[in-house]
Amino acid sequence: MTVYGTRPEAIKVAPVIRALEASDALDSVTVVTGQHREMLDQVNEIFGITPDHDLDIFEHGATLSLIVARVLERLDPVLEAEKPAALVVQGDTSTSTAAAVAAFHRGIPVVHLEAGLRSGDISTPFPEEANRRLTSQLAALHLAPTATSKANLLRETISPDQVVITGNTVIDALLTAVERKPSFTDPELESLADAGGRVVLVTTHRRENWGDTMKGIGRAIGRLADRFPDIAVVLPIHRNPLVRAALLPYIEGRSNVTVTEPLGYGEFTRLLALASVVLTDSGGVQEEAPSLGKPVLVMRENTERPEAVEAGTVRLIGTDENRIVEEVATLLTDSTAHRAMAHATNPYGDGHGAMRSVAAITHLLDLGPRPADWGTEGQS
Ligand code: UDP
Numbered sequence: 001m002t003v004y005g006t007r008p009e010a011i012k013v014a015p016v017i018r019a020l021e022a023s024d025a026l027d028s029v030t031v032v033t034g035q036h037r038e039m040l041d042q043v044n045e046i047f048g049i050t051p052d053h054d055l056d057i058f059e060h061g062a063t064l065s066l067i068v069a070r071v072l073e074r075l076d077p078v079l080e081a082e083k084p085a086a087l088v089v090q091g092d093t094s095t096s097t098a099a100a101v102a103a104f105h106r107g108i109p110v111v112h113l114e115a116g117l118r119s120g121d122i123s124t125p126f127p128e129e130a131n132r133r134l135t136s137q138l139a140a141l142h143l144a145p146t147a148t149s150k151a152n153l154l155r156e157t158i159s160p161d162q163v164v165i166t167g168n169t170v171i172d173a174l175l176t177a178v179e180r181k182p183s184f185t186d187p188e189l190e191s192l193a194d195a196g197g198r199v200v201l202v203t204t205h206r207r208e209n210w211g212d213t214m215k216g217i218g219r220a221i222g223r224l225a226d227r228f229p230d231i232a233v234v235l236p237i238h239r240n241p242l243v244r245a246a247l248l249p250y251i252e253g254r255s256n257v258t259v260t261e262p263l264g265y266g267e268f269t270r271l272l273a274l275a276s277v278v279l280t281d282s283g284g285v286q287e288e289a290p291s292l293g294k295p296v297l298v299m300r301e302n303t304e305r306p307e308a309v310e311a312g313t314v315r316l317i318g319t320d321e322n323r324i325v326e327e328v329a330t331l332l333t334d335s336t337a338h339r340a341m342a343h344a345t346n347p348y349g350d351g352h353g354a355m356r357s358v359a360a361i362t363h364l365l366d367l368g369p370r371p372a373d374w375g376t377e378g379q380s
Pocket of ligand 1: 007008236262263265267282283288
């Protein structure tokens with residue numbers, strides 16, 4: 001059984017669900033919690049997944065505790081009815097940790113996809129760093145995306161027998177999506193693509209950036225658009241009303257800023273492929289953009305994804321308004337600085353993460369051999 005509730009989880013579990021469906025040894029049952037609503041449905045649609053159960057917990061303005069409480073309450077009867085042999089959760093959302101607790105209470109082994117990421121600071125990202133650490137305590141099988149994440153788990157005294165390095169399944173999803181090259185539903189984006197000018201792609205939604213920090217991000221975007229009238233800034237804006245209220249007043253009314261509703265995954269990856277510079281506080285985007293050779297400036301103080309920072313395609317720039325403006329300006333005006341960051345690197349996966357994940361789950365259930373760690377069978 002796979003349980004997921006938000007857009008980033010859906011993107012990363014979709015390839016695993018498809019691989020489970022193709023497996024001879026295992027059957028697949030999917031449960032969505034609906035922690036995000038439209039953004040989740042968008043992803044299910046693109047990967048052709050129809051959930052077997054929908055806990056439908058979404059409520060505007062729900063607190064984290066309410067989300068956790070609802071998942072626990074509504075998942076438990078589904079676990080009782082379906083009696084899964086194992087339960088797969090992904091990453092670090094409230095959905096994933098609550099589902100892991102519910103499974104643990106029923107003695108169902110928890111499989112943690114994208115295990116072992118650590119920022120080192122329990123309060124950022126919030127609440128994700130705490131969620132991922134809690135899930136690590138409950139999991140019977142840890143599917144670590146990279147050698148770094150495996151090392152983090154071993155440092156926390158998790159047994160190496162319980163950890164398999166799979167590569168991040170976001171790369172499986174990305175490779176599937178970019179191949180499709182969908183048209184943009186927003187005609188403004190289609191014209192931007194035709195015009196072939198420089199695009200700065202911005203995404204921001206992190207909870208710890210809400211409020212004044214996000215207003216500063218909004219002001220930085222506005223200043224950049226005014227300073228570089230020849231560039232197009234594109235912001236697919238998160239559904240959260242707090243994010244919208246903080247950003248929109250500072251960026252609206254400019255002809256070179258396009259604010260869109262959240263894009264379907266295929267359209268988003270096409271936009272990513274078009275971008276000259278990516279400015280983000282997203283986790284998933286930090287993993288995808290390096291694959292496409294895009295420089296990424298991350299508006300956070302730390303990251304649980306150090307691999308692309310080490311490879312030189314991602315830079316942590318924090319959230320200070322002036323610093324954001326200067327860092328983006330440098331990449332727009334200094335071609336040597338841009339070139340130094342714009343090289344394709346794949347530290348997060350090779351597109352076969354889902355296959356390795358399903359092999360590891362099959363092994364957990366004594367139905368097949370243990371797969372080799374990604375990287376030990378030839379990292380690409
Ligand atoms: N994404 C998308 N449409 C958008 C913006 C992002 O499909 O308009 C995808 C993006 O490719 C990445 C994921 O959503 O895979 C990231 O989600 P988000 O930033 O919400 O969460 P995080 O990764 O930070 O947990």
